[in-house]
Structure formats: structure tokens, C-alpha cells
Amino acid sequence: MTATETRAPDAAGGAAGYRPRATLALAAEWRRQASRRRTQFALGFMVLLPLIILVAFEFEGSGDDDNGGGEFGSLIELATTGGLNFALFALLVSSSFLLVVVVALFCGDTVASEASWGSLRYLLAVPVPRARLLAVKLVVALGYSLLALLLLAGTALLAGTLRYGWSPLSSTVAAQIPAGEGLLRLLGILGYLAVVLLVVAGLAFLLSVTTDAALGAVGGAVLLWILSSILDQITALGVLRDFLPTHYSSAWLGLLSTPVQTDDIVKGAISAICYATVFWSLAFWRFTRKDVVS
Amino acid sequence: MPSRLLARLRRARPTRRRVVAGSTVVVLLAALVGWAVWPESPPYSTTDSMITVRSGPDGAQPVELDTRFYLPDGASATRPVPAVLLAHGFGGTKRSVEDDAEDLAGLGYAVLTYTARGFGRSGGEIHLDHPDYEVRDAARLLDWLAERPDIRKDAAGDPRVGVVGGSYGGGLALLLAAQDQRVDAIVPMITWNDLARSFLPESTGREPADGVFKKGWAGIFFGSGSGTGGLGGLGGLGAPGAAPGGDSGNDGNEDSGGDGGPGAGQDPVLGAVPGAAPGGTPADPACGRFAADVCAAYLRIATTGRGDPAAVELLRRSSPAGVLDRIKAPTLLIQGAADTLFPLAEADANARGIAAGGTPVRVAWFTGGHDGGEGPQTDQDRLRFLMAQWLEHYVKGSGETPSGSFTWSRIAGFDALDRGLVATGFSVTDYPGVGGTAAESIPVAGPAQRIANPPAGNPAAISALPFGGGFSSLLDGVAGDLPGQHARFESAPLDRAVDVVGSPTVTLRAASPTGEAVLFVKLYDVDPNGPAALSNGLVAPIRLTGLPADVATATPVRVTLPAIVRRIEAGHRLRIVVATSDQGYATPVEPATYTVALAGPATEAVPGMPAGAALTGAEVSLPTVVGEPIATPAVAWRWALVGLVAAIVLGLVVVVAVLRRRHRRHDTSVHPEYADTPLVVRDLRKEYADGFVAVSRIDFEVHRGQVVGLLGPNGAGKTTTLRVLMGLTQPTTGEIHVFGHRLVPGSPVLSRIGALVEGPGFLPHLSGLENLRAYWRATGRPWADAHFEEALEIAGLGDSIHRKTKKYSHGMRQRLAIAQAMLGLPELLVLDEPTDGLDPPQIAEMRRVLRRYATDGRAVLVSSHLLAEVEQTCTHAVVVHKGQIVAAGRVEEIVGESPSTQFDVSDVDAARAVLDRLAGVRVLPETNGALVVDTNGTARSEVVAELVRAGVGVDRVMPRRRLEDAFLALVGENSRGSGDR
Structure with missing residues (x-):
């Protein structure tokens, strides 16, 4: 081994060139995650899904299936009226489960997978400060979740517009909304979905720092989300349902009426932000204190 | 790795801390769930009793009323409580106002509900809130309240009491307040001013004798006179569930719901009630439990389709219109916009009449009504608040004086979660009446059009289904105008949105070969991309007489359309439709062809109208009120959201700052x-x-x-x-x-x-x-x-x-x-x-x-x-x-300078003897037959030579290091790790 001059360490005792705040830069973590198959598949599927739906609509016969769903069921029939409606439809079908899984995947897998590979202890030995490690991982996971959401909506909007044209947003709950304003409404819906999914993100992230099994964190978050959805169907629970994280998950439909119904959206946002804050606080509290034994 | 597994198991073992933390969480959760679902015991007691009151023109005819009295806990002679007399809607009983009674009792009022005479288990006949019968019954109930020691009194025999009721009960509240000055405040809801005008409306200002008979609603009313369904309770304002069969809008008295023909099933009750009907005669199948004069008037009007002076006189007797100046009790008037029976104009007339006498009046409109039901939750909350505030001040005597502000609401859309309707509330300081505070004039135009009156009014246009339910206010009627039977006049698309609050007006001309015409004028809001909407299915029936045969010579008549609350969006058109028939009204039996035109020549061309035809035009005057949106709890939630986000951001900043500070303070000194x-x-x-x-x-x-x-x-x-x-x-x-x-x-x-x-x-x-x-x-x-x-x-x-x-x-x-x-x-x-x-x-x-x-x-x-x-x-x-x-x-x-050595020899004992002789060489205790020797400086070759010389065969010589010795000595043969300790 050739002897190399050892540069002088800094006052805090770190090696030359080591700065805690430069460790695990966002870009580095982004690249770490980008190289993973699951990231590529998940994002790819977000692009693929609208195209699959589009192709499926092309094969659609003249079936008179009643899709149900009351006033909002017509969103399915209106899906082919224009790009905005198509994007809205794509969001409608994916918001209740697919997006939940994707967000749980990005946020639940991020720490647990490093723990299961054993690379987590090497990151901590760099040392990446624990709070920083979590913050960077969380921001990147949320970034990927948002990217997935935008990819889904963007692809659907683009593909739908190319195929069905740029027309006003229609629904049976209100008059047609001009395309420009319709786009704003769509962005509003995306924003609200993003906020609601923070609950999943928070739960998955908390589970991710609690367990070494990535599958457990992702599955656990999805499972609890489904459980909450089921409980929300039980009207006998009365006022307790308002406290379920999924209770307001479909409040974004209020953005389709004119004027927009924001009351439930506001409550849903409060609920989601509270849950997410609690989960993330617990995650940070736990991770900055726990013994990493994996 | 069993040791790791064991350690993990041990870690998962319930430690004391875990048990305590876990059980705390479980107990807290259980407490929360229990608290949420535990049934609350009501803070009041109820007593059902039959109270016999003496009323009638001479005040001596006994009638037994089925009552329920709600007394708040803690009320006593020393702590008397104010009372509320709660009256139900037409066709209901004391049970139909149960929810509201419980609400009011919860607020600390003694509540007396009763089944009005002629309904349910109460005796007597229906006199339609006759001052000598129903109103006097109620006055006797005030006497009953006055006798109770636990009810607050203003004076001996004068209880502190408010009267609350919807529809039939609302009419009673108004009439009772006019007749009995002991009433301290009233809250009449969705009720009438002039019963004659309600059933025989005419929108050019003619008297009810010339009105157009509202046969649909009248039939329902008459039919349910002996039924048990309620027409408007307080909580169940025109509850759709109480509606008779779906066809009842056509001709109510043929199909009046589950209780069958008039009087059916009532006889046992009547028979059980002493002195129920005068003489105890069995009910007339034609009249059910209606009093003979009321029944006769209905039969006359329904047969001819026209009001007669006697019938109008009878209905007027049951109307507050003539006695408003005697009402001194502060009045909160609540009226529904989705109400084709008692439209907003009825409350308007009541408000003006009562306010003229200097009595405090407050008016509130909501999006429900006899057609629209209770309205959305926000409306219900607003009305409940207004009523509680009104009663608290004027009956309980506490709380600030309620303002006289006028509040109303408009359907804003669907609720995404429970699929119900959502209304936005507005308020303005002074009640503007149905004329609004300002008006927009929108020109409409169209050619003179010939329209046919169908014989016997069939087929007829459909504008509203009575009891259409909550959705009728959104669906805006089931507008179905028949071709050839209606004329249309349209405006250009509006260049800006207009918030209509009040009664629009329009001026028309009509010609008829018979000199007479019955017409229905409607105002549609035409969405270029959607259906034309008739606000709440409200129509203005008009009866024109003395018409010429040529429309050019006809005199313009000004039609006041029913008051509406509606935002007509920019880009929408107004459409005036003049139809010859309507399901809900009686029209002339003879066929005829009328000509209808607007009052004057068109001021501007309207696209879509045939060119060349002589265009007529007029201006639709739309009254407007600019109100402040009422802050709902939703606004508080919005602030809560902002506060929450701010708190989280602040908390984050504080945590980061504290950590930085701690980090900076962190000891970086070098030992x-x-x-x-x-x-x-x-x-x-x-x-x-x-x-x-x-x-x-x-x-x-x-x-x-x-x-x-x-x-x-x-x-x-x-x-x-x-x-x-x-x-x-x-x-x-x-x-x-x-x-x-x-x-x-x-x-x-x-x-x-x-x-x-x-x-x-x-x-x-x-x-x-x-x-x-x-x-x-x-x-x-x-x-x-x-x-x-x-x-x-x-x-x-x-x-x-x-x-x-x-x-x-x-x-x-x-x-x-x-x-x-x-x-x-x-x-x-x-x-x-x-x-x-x-x-x-x-x-x-x-x-x-x-x-x-x-x-x-x-x-x-x-x-x-x-x-x-x-x-x-x-x-x-x-x-x-x-x-x-x-x-x-x-x-x-x-390891040491002189490592020990292990010898494998043929004869261990002989070897030991040899080695013992060598100076400095020490044989270490050893097992397994091997010989471990501390040579202590002596060369190994020398030791081997000595052994060989003594005839001991040496198989193997191995250095033994002290590290291993030490290790084995310390650890022992048992290499079980510390993990198994």
C-alpha cells in the first residue's frame, strides 16, 4: 500500500473533507433509489396504466353495464369525453388502492431495505447523522411518490388529450368546467390526493424504521389502510369514523362541483397532516434512539 | 443462530415497561370508543297523557288531546323553567316532532307536544287551525302549562312560553299569538299567510276567488286529513317519507296513501274518545275527520276548479293574514325556497304584516320546504341556531337580542362524502322582502305564439312533484313542457352572473277567443351545455279575463313570478315559458287556442328565433340581494388547517434550533x-x-x-x-x-x-x-x-x-x-x-x-x-x-518467551518419569493422554533426546502456545458463548 499523506482532521474530529451536512446528499439518495428495479417498475407502471386503460377503452363494446356509484359513477361514462376527463378517470380508479401501494412502497421500503441489506449500518458508520439519514430518505421517498402521482396524471392527461381531444371537464354533479379551470381543478385534486397519501407515507415510513423487513413495512401500511377503509364503511361506528385516516379520502370529488366543495377537503387535509406528523415524529423519535442491530 | 434467536425472543418478552405502556394505550382506546358510542341518558323526563280541553265557539265543547310533556331534569316549583308549545304539521302527530322536542328539552325548555284535533289519537274534527277550535285548544294548553308549578310565569295564569311549529303548526303559532297575548315568542316555519291564496294563487294580483286551484297540493292535504302521514313537522319538514303514493301529485284525493279512504281505521279511536266528534257520529266517508264546513268547501272548489266567496271566507278565517297586527310576540319566520305549497311570498306577507305593528320579526330562508325537505346539514344547523337564539332571548330571557338580519341559502352542489346536498348561507342586515335590494333587467324576446289549452287539462305539463324530496331543489323540477302547449321567449346569454333573490317579474300580453285564459308563467335558467332549469319547479299561475281575440290589441299584464334564490351564471340564458297546462293546477276544461306575446317590441334580436316573425320583447326584472356569506364551521376548519400547518412548521423550526444549539454546545474538546x-x-x-x-x-x-x-x-x-x-x-x-x-x-x-x-x-x-x-x-x-x-x-x-x-x-x-x-x-x-x-x-x-x-x-x-x-x-x-x-x-x-510443548508419546507414564528428572522442565496437568510440557528454556531437541534415550517413542512434537492455554483455561472446554448465560 502506498503511503498517502493524511490530511489534517477538523476540530470536531471528522476526517478531512467530512461534513455531516454533506453526507448522503439528496442527489446521492435519489440515485440510490433510482437504480432500484422496484422504483423503475413502479414509475413505469404509472406511465403504462393510462395507456392500458386507453387501449381497453378502444376495445370497449357497447355494453350497458351499470357501473353504479351514484352521481359520481358517470365519471366512468364520461372518461372518453376529453383528456381532462380521462386523467380524472385514471386518478379515480387508482386513488383508492394503486397509489396507496405505490406510496407505501416508496416510503415503507426505503429504510427497511437498507437494514435488510446491511448497508444501513455502513451509512450510519460513515457517519450520516441519523436525523439527516431519515430526513433525506423521507424527502426522496416523498419525491418519488409525488413523481409517481404526476407521471400517472400527466401520462393520462397527455394520452387522453391526444386521443380524445382537449375539451372541458364534464361531470354530472355540475355544469361543464372550462378546460383551463378544469386543469386547475385537476391540479387541486392531485394536491389533495398527495396530502391524503401522506398518511400512508407516514405509516409506511414509521413501519420502515421499526422493522428490517421491507415487505412488512409496505404490506403493513397497505393493510392498515384497507382496515381503516373497511371500518369506515361501518356506519354504526358513528363519530369515530371521522377519525379514521381514510374517512376523507374521497373528498376530492367535491372539487368537481361548482362552486367547489372544500369543507371536507379541509377536514381531510387536517386529518392527514395530523396523522402524518404523528407517524413521522414517532419514526424520528424511534430511529434516532434505537440500537441498529441488523 | 440459536443464540441470536434466543436473544431476540428474550427481547420480545413482555417487560414491565412494555406491559404498562401497552395497557395504557388499550385502556385509552377503549375509553375513547366507549365514550363515543355510549348512549347518553336524556336530561329530561317525558309524560304522555290525554288532556281534555274545552273549546269551540262557546268554549265549552270538550275534546281530548294526546299530549307528551318533556320536563327538563331539575325543574321544580322553586326553579321553574320556560316552556315551548310545539305543534306538528298537517297529517302528523305529536310523534312527528319528537326530535325537535328532545332538542328543545335538552336546551332546558319544558316542551309540550300534542296531536292536533282530528289527527291520531286526539278527538275532534279538523277545522284547519280555526280560531275557535285548534287555536283555542292551544290556548287551553297554555292554561294547562300555567297551572304547573314547575313552569315559569309572567303573571298568574300566564306561562312563559314560545310556540314553535312547521306548516300547519306554524299557522297555529301565528294564529295563537294573534289570539292569545300570553305567547312570548313564536317560530312559524314553512307556513301560510293566506290559505286562500295558497290554494288559489294568481300571479297578476287578482283575488283568490279568481285564483287558479292548486289541485295537486289540495288533494294531498285533503287526503291526508285522516291519514297519519305528516305534512311538515319541524324536524321532518315535509319529510318525503310521509308523502303519499307517487301519483298523488296528479289527483291527491284519489290516492291518499296507506291509510286508504278518508276515515278508514279511525272509528275505533273516535269511539274510544268520549265526546270526540259532536254527537259521536261516525265519520262521513267523503270527509273523513274534516269538519263538515271545511269538507264542503273543499268539495266545491275541487269540483269546479274555482274558488267561491264562501270558500275563500272559510280559508281566510284560518289565515294569519287578517290578524297580523295583533301579533305582539317576537316572530322568527322560516320559509323554504323549495316549496310550491307555501312559497316564500307567504312568509314575506307575514313578515311585513307583523313588522308593521312594531313587533320584532326576523326572516330566514332555507333551501328545503314542502318540496325540498329539511335541506342540507348547513341549513339545518343555521335554522336550529336561529331558533335557539330566538327562544333563548325572548322566552328564556337570557342571551343577547337577536339581530334582525335576513339569512338565506343557495344550493352549492353535492357533498362528495355522503352524497347529500350542500348549501351556502348568506346574510344581509335588513330584510329586503321578495323585491330584493336591487334589480337587473334582462331583455327577453320572441314572436307572438299560439298555444293550445288541452281539454280537461290533459296531457299537462309537469313542473314539480309535490314532496319531490331533497333532490327536487337540485333537479329544479322535472320540467316537461308539452309541444303546442307553451310559448318560449329567450334572452341573449348573460354577460355576467346574476344572484337572484326574490320574485322576478315580466310583462305579457295574451289573446283568447273566449276572452279568458289560464296560463302558467315560468322562468328557466338555460345552461348552454346542460338542461334548462326551472328553479324548484315554481310556476306563476295567472287567470286573465276580458282578453281580445287579437294579441296586438291586448293589454300588457305584469306577472310576478314566485320568489327564488338562484345564481344564474354568465353565459346562461333566461327563458320565459308560458304554458297552458300544469299537472298541479286545475285548468279550464274546454279546449281553446290562445296567443301569447311579450309586452312590447323586441329591443334586440335574439339568435335562434325565426327571422321575419314579428318579435315581441319585454324585460325580465330580476331582484338581487348582495349578502355576506355566512361563516360556517368550515371556515373555522380552514383556520385550523392554517394553524396546524403553522404549528408544525414552527415546531419543526424549534426542534431544529434546539438540536443545533445542543449540537453546538456539544463537547468537541479533545481528551x-x-x-x-x-x-x-x-x-x-x-x-x-x-x-x-x-x-x-x-x-x-x-x-x-x-x-x-x-x-x-x-x-x-x-x-x-x-x-x-x-x-x-x-x-x-x-x-x-x-x-x-x-x-x-x-x-x-x-x-x-x-x-x-x-x-x-x-x-x-x-x-x-x-x-x-x-x-x-x-x-x-x-x-x-x-x-x-x-x-x-x-x-x-x-x-x-x-x-x-x-x-x-x-x-x-x-x-x-x-x-x-x-x-x-x-x-x-x-x-x-x-x-x-x-x-x-x-x-x-x-x-x-x-x-x-x-x-x-x-x-x-x-x-x-x-x-x-x-x-x-x-x-x-x-x-x-x-x-x-x-x-x-x-x-x-x-504467548510468552517459552511456549509449552505437547508431546505425543508411546508411554506416557515413562515419559513423565523421564521429564520429572529434567531440571526446570515441568509437566502441566493435561488430559486426553497427551503430555504438555513447559520446557522453560530447555531446548525441545534435548527433551526429545532424553525421551528417546529412555526408550520412550515420540510420535509428534507440537508447540503449545500460552494464548491458547489461557484461552482454553478461561473458556474451558465448553465454548458456549456469553449469549447463553
Whole structure:
């Protein structure tokens, strides 16, 4: 081994060139995650899904299936009226489960997978400060979740517009909304979905720092989300349902009426932000204190 | 690994802390659920009783009323409570106002509900709120209240009482307040001003005798006179569930719901009630429980379709219209916009009449009504609040004086969650009436059109279905105009939205060959992309007489359309429709063809109308009111959201600031004694949460140039020590100094340590090289400092460095991990079992590498459970067993200058005898038949020669080192680790 001059360490005792705040830069973590198959598949599927739906609509016969769903069921029939409606439809079908899984995947897998590979202890030995490690991982996971959401909506909007044209947003709950304003409404819906999914993100992230099994964190978050959805169907629970994280998950439909119904959206946002804050606080509290034994 | 599994199991064992924390959470959750679903016991008691009152024109006819009295807990003669008389809607009973009674009782009022005469179990006949009957009954009930000691009194015989009721009950409230000055406040809801005008409306201002008979509603009213369904309770304002069969709008008295024909099923009740009907005669099947005069009037009107003076007189008798000036009780008037029976104009007339006498009046409109039901939750909340406030001040005598502001609401859309309707509330300081505070004039135009009156009014246009339910206010009627039977006049698209609040007006001309015409004028809001909407299905019936045969010579008539609350969006058109028929009204039986035109010539051309035809035009006057949106709890939620986000941001800032501050204060001083020592471990102890002690006490140092071996059996505490050393685990007690810097998890000084702890950890989907790069990228240090070439050379993976690590063998991964630990050439290298998985040549190479690594003032700490490895690689050794150090020092020192030797001999006893004779040579106690000898300076060759000379055969001579001796002596044959302690 050739002897190399050892540069002088800094006052805090770190090696030359080591700065805690430069460790695990966002870009580095982004690249770490980008190289993973699951990231590529998940994002790819977000692009693929609208195209699959589009192709499926092309094969659609003249079936008179009643899709149900009351006033909002017509969103399915209106899906082919224009790009905005198509994007809205794509969001409608994916918001209740697919997006939940994707967000749980990005946020639940991020720490647990490093723990299961054993690379987590090497990151901590760099040392990446624990709070920083979590913050960077969380921001990147949320970034990927948002990217997935935008990819889904963007692809659907683009593909739908190319195929069905740029027309006003229609629904049976209100008059047609001009395309420009319709786009704003769509962005509003995306924003609200993003906020609601923070609950999943928070739960998955908390589970991710609690367990070494990535599958457990992702599955656990999805499972609890489904459980909450089921409980929300039980009207006998009365006022307790308002406290379920999924209770307001479909409040974004209020953005389709004119004027927009924001009351439930506001409550849903409060609920989601509270849950997410609690989960993330617990995650940070736990991770900055726990013994990493994996 | 059973020991690890066991440790994990032990960790999962319920410790006391866990049990306490877990049960606290469970108890809290259970308490929360219990609190939420526990049925509340009502704070009042109820008493059902039949009260006999004496009324009638002479005040002496007894009638038994079915009552229920709600008395709040704690009411007594010493603490009397104010009372509310709660009257139900037409066709209802005391049970139909149960919910509201419970609400009011909860607010601290004694509530008396009763079934009006002619309904349910009460006796008597229906006189339609006749002042001598129903109204006097109610006055007698006030007497009953006045006799109770637990009811507050204004004077002897004068209870403190408010009267509340919807529809039929609302009419009673108004009439009672006019007749009995003991009433302190009234809240009449969705009720009438003039019953004659309600059933015989005419929108050009003619008297009810010339009105158009509202046969649909009249039929329902008459039909339900003996039924049990309620027409408007308080909570169940026109509850759709109480509606008779779906066809009832056509001709109500033929199909009046489940209770069948008039009077059916009532006889047992009547028979059981002494003196129920005068003379106790069985009910007339034509009239049911209606009083004979009321019944006769209805039959007359329904037969001819026209009002007659006697009938109008009878209905007027039951109307507050003539007695409003006598109402001195402060009045809160609540009227529904979705009400084709008692439209907003009725409440308007009441409000003006009562206010003229100086009595405080407040008006509130909501989106429900006889057609629209209770309205959305926001409306219900608003009305409930207004009523509570009104009663609190004027009956209870506490609370501020309610303002006289006018509030109304408009349907805003669907609620996304429960699929109900959502209304937005507005308020304005003064009640503007149905004329609004301002008006917009919108020109409409169209040619004169000929329209036919269908014989016997069939087929007829449909504008509203009575009891259409909550959705009728959104669906805006089921507008179905028949071709040939209606004329249309349209405006140009509106250039801006208009908020209509009040009664629009329009001026028309009509011609008829008979000189007479009955017409229905409607105002549609035409959405260019959607259906035309008729606000709440409201129509203005008009009866024109003295018409010429030619429309050109007709006199213009001004039609006042029903008051509406509607926002007509920009781009929408107004459409005036004049129809000849309507399902809900009686029209002339004879066929005729009328000509209809607007009042004057068109002011502007309207697209879509046939060119060439002579256009007529008029202006539709739309009254408007600009109100302030009422703050609903939703606004508070919005602020809560803003506050929450602000609080979280603030909390985050505070936490970060506190951490920074703590970090800055953090002791970065260098322990002077250890400043140049790569590693000093002092009194290290690690006890896990479940009480398992992995390391009880460990002290050692690693100096520059040393390769220190941490030796011990599996589970001795080596790995735990290294975990603490890497900042992965918090020690229970003890300190670690690296170059004098105190080491805690995340200490910057960790950057001067390269480590391989508990096996390699790589991203399986990346190649070896990419893994090293990703690792170095995570350190954030300059690329040049990494010294990749040296590291790759040590890894010695060749081209495999470009393969994914998940395809690596164990040894390859191990070499890559050592290379990763050496990235950046750290001053202290910590390797946990570095030779694990390496083949012998690689182990030998690794030894060389480690020894060389320590030469530049660097140091290496190697943990191993292999004696030979430590002995051959390390300069120093620390022997750990059961969490404690059993030996430490230079390897040579531990091994000693004179190592012991093991002899395998043919005759152990003979050999022992020979060796005992040799000076300085000591035979160590040994088992297994082997002979271990401390030669103590004597050459081994000499010992062998002595043995051979004595005839003892020597098979094998092996050096035995003291390290191994010490190790075995300390650890014993039993190599069970400390993990099994």
C-alpha cells in the first residue's frame, strides 16, 4: 500500500473533507433509489396504466353495464369525453388502492431495505447523522411518490388529450368546467390526493424504521389502510369514523362541483397532516434512539 | 443462530415497561370508543297523557288531546323553567316532532307536544287551525302549562312560553299569538299567510276567488286529513317519507296513501274518545275527520276548479293574514325556497304584516320546504341556531337580542362524502322582502305564439312533484313542457352572473277567443351545455279575463313570478315559458287556442328565433340581494388547517434550533491524554432493554501502528463492542475515545474509522464498483480522497467488480467489504471476522495487507474467534469472554518467551518419569493422554533426546502456545458463548 499523506482532521474530529451536512446528499439518495428495479417498475407502471386503460377503452363494446356509484359513477361514462376527463378517470380508479401501494412502497421500503441489506449500518458508520439519514430518505421517498402521482396524471392527461381531444371537464354533479379551470381543478385534486397519501407515507415510513423487513413495512401500511377503509364503511361506528385516516379520502370529488366543495377537503387535509406528523415524529423519535442491530 | 434467536425472543418478552405502556394505550382506546358510542341518558323526563280541553265557539265543547310533556331534569316549583308549545304539521302527530322536542328539552325548555284535533289519537274534527277550535285548544294548553308549578310565569295564569311549529303548526303559532297575548315568542316555519291564496294563487294580483286551484297540493292535504302521514313537522319538514303514493301529485284525493279512504281505521279511536266528534257520529266517508264546513268547501272548489266567496271566507278565517297586527310576540319566520305549497311570498306577507305593528320579526330562508325537505346539514344547523337564539332571548330571557338580519341559502352542489346536498348561507342586515335590494333587467324576446289549452287539462305539463324530496331543489323540477302547449321567449346569454333573490317579474300580453285564459308563467335558467332549469319547479299561475281575440290589441299584464334564490351564471340564458297546462293546477276544461306575446317590441334580436316573425320583447326584472356569506364551521376548519400547518412548521423550526444549539454546545474538546491514540475504550457496558448484559465491562486501547485482535468465542461480546464502536448502539455506561474525541452515535470522528461489522452490506442490484462509488458518494467527501485504486487492488476482484453484488460469493463480498472499509484510508480500521469466507492464500494475503496497513501510523482492530488468526495477524490481542476482558497485551507477551510443548508419546507414564528428572522442565496437568510440557528454556531437541534415550517413542512434537492455554483455561472446554448465560 502506498503511503498517502493524511490530511489534517477538523476540530470536531471528522476526517478531512467530512461534513455531516454533506453526507448522503439528496442527489446521492435519489440515485440510490433510482437504480432500484422496484422504483423503475413502479414509475413505469404509472406511465403504462393510462395507456392500458386507453387501449381497453378502444376495445370497449357497447355494453350497458351499470357501473353504479351514484352521481359520481358517470365519471366512468364520461372518461372518453376529453383528456381532462380521462386523467380524472385514471386518478379515480387508482386513488383508492394503486397509489396507496405505490406510496407505501416508496416510503415503507426505503429504510427497511437498507437494514435488510446491511448497508444501513455502513451509512450510519460513515457517519450520516441519523436525523439527516431519515430526513433525506423521507424527502426522496416523498419525491418519488409525488413523481409517481404526476407521471400517472400527466401520462393520462397527455394520452387522453391526444386521443380524445382537449375539451372541458364534464361531470354530472355540475355544469361543464372550462378546460383551463378544469386543469386547475385537476391540479387541486392531485394536491389533495398527495396530502391524503401522506398518511400512508407516514405509516409506511414509521413501519420502515421499526422493522428490517421491507415487505412488512409496505404490506403493513397497505393493510392498515384497507382496515381503516373497511371500518369506515361501518356506519354504526358513528363519530369515530371521522377519525379514521381514510374517512376523507374521497373528498376530492367535491372539487368537481361548482362552486367547489372544500369543507371536507379541509377536514381531510387536517386529518392527514395530523396523522402524518404523528407517524413521522414517532419514526424520528424511534430511529434516532434505537440500537441498529441488523 | 440459536443464540441470536434466543436473544431476540428474550427481547420480545413482555417487560414491565412494555406491559404498562401497552395497557395504557388499550385502556385509552377503549375509553375513547366507549365514550363515543355510549348512549347518553336524556336530561329530561317525558309524560304522555290525554288532556281534555274545552273549546269551540262557546268554549265549552270538550275534546281530548294526546299530549307528551318533556320536563327538563331539575325543574321544580322553586326553579321553574320556560316552556315551548310545539305543534306538528298537517297529517302528523305529536310523534312527528319528537326530535325537535328532545332538542328543545335538552336546551332546558319544558316542551309540550300534542296531536292536533282530528289527527291520531286526539278527538275532534279538523277545522284547519280555526280560531275557535285548534287555536283555542292551544290556548287551553297554555292554561294547562300555567297551572304547573314547575313552569315559569309572567303573571298568574300566564306561562312563559314560545310556540314553535312547521306548516300547519306554524299557522297555529301565528294564529295563537294573534289570539292569545300570553305567547312570548313564536317560530312559524314553512307556513301560510293566506290559505286562500295558497290554494288559489294568481300571479297578476287578482283575488283568490279568481285564483287558479292548486289541485295537486289540495288533494294531498285533503287526503291526508285522516291519514297519519305528516305534512311538515319541524324536524321532518315535509319529510318525503310521509308523502303519499307517487301519483298523488296528479289527483291527491284519489290516492291518499296507506291509510286508504278518508276515515278508514279511525272509528275505533273516535269511539274510544268520549265526546270526540259532536254527537259521536261516525265519520262521513267523503270527509273523513274534516269538519263538515271545511269538507264542503273543499268539495266545491275541487269540483269546479274555482274558488267561491264562501270558500275563500272559510280559508281566510284560518289565515294569519287578517290578524297580523295583533301579533305582539317576537316572530322568527322560516320559509323554504323549495316549496310550491307555501312559497316564500307567504312568509314575506307575514313578515311585513307583523313588522308593521312594531313587533320584532326576523326572516330566514332555507333551501328545503314542502318540496325540498329539511335541506342540507348547513341549513339545518343555521335554522336550529336561529331558533335557539330566538327562544333563548325572548322566552328564556337570557342571551343577547337577536339581530334582525335576513339569512338565506343557495344550493352549492353535492357533498362528495355522503352524497347529500350542500348549501351556502348568506346574510344581509335588513330584510329586503321578495323585491330584493336591487334589480337587473334582462331583455327577453320572441314572436307572438299560439298555444293550445288541452281539454280537461290533459296531457299537462309537469313542473314539480309535490314532496319531490331533497333532490327536487337540485333537479329544479322535472320540467316537461308539452309541444303546442307553451310559448318560449329567450334572452341573449348573460354577460355576467346574476344572484337572484326574490320574485322576478315580466310583462305579457295574451289573446283568447273566449276572452279568458289560464296560463302558467315560468322562468328557466338555460345552461348552454346542460338542461334548462326551472328553479324548484315554481310556476306563476295567472287567470286573465276580458282578453281580445287579437294579441296586438291586448293589454300588457305584469306577472310576478314566485320568489327564488338562484345564481344564474354568465353565459346562461333566461327563458320565459308560458304554458297552458300544469299537472298541479286545475285548468279550464274546454279546449281553446290562445296567443301569447311579450309586452312590447323586441329591443334586440335574439339568435335562434325565426327571422321575419314579428318579435315581441319585454324585460325580465330580476331582484338581487348582495349578502355576506355566512361563516360556517368550515371556515373555522380552514383556520385550523392554517394553524396546524403553522404549528408544525414552527415546531419543526424549534426542534431544529434546539438540536443545533445542543449540537453546538456539544463537547468537541479533545481528551488530551488520548489525543494521539486511535482508540480508547473505557468501562464499556451494554445492557439491552430486556436486561440481557452483552458486555459487562471492557477496557482496552489501540495505538498507532498496532494490529489489535479482539479474541473471544461466539457471543463473548465482540460484536456488541464493535457495534457501539461504530455508533450503531448506545452503550449503557462507559466511554469510547477516538483520537481523544468522545465517540457517540453519529460522531464526526467516525469518519476516521473504516469498518466491516457483522458482514458485508451492499445494494444487491449494483455492481461492486457501483457499490463502492455509492458508498463514497454518501460520505460526501472528495472523490480524490477515496483511493479507489488501492481499495480495488485489495479487493482483488478483477472483472467481477463490474458484476452485481447479489451474484457474488461469500468471499467476494467479504473482500469487497474490506475494500469499502479501506476507502479513504481511514486511520483506524475495524474489521469483524475479516477472514470469514476467504481461502487460505487470500487469508495470507489479508494478513500481509493488515500488517502493512498499520505501518503508516494507522491502526487496525480485528475481531475473531480464531486463535491462529489473531496470533499470526496481530501485534496485540484482547481476549474477551462472557462480556469481560480476560487477557490483554502484546501477542508475544501473552504467548510468552517459552511456549509449552505437547508431546505425543508411546508411554506416557515413562515419559513423565523421564521429564520429572529434567531440571526446570515441568509437566502441566493435561488430559486426553497427551503430555504438555513447559520446557522453560530447555531446548525441545534435548527433551526429545532424553525421551528417546529412555526408550520412550515420540510420535509428534507440537508447540503449545500460552494464548491458547489461557484461552482454553478461561473458556474451558465448553465454548458456549456469553449469549447463553
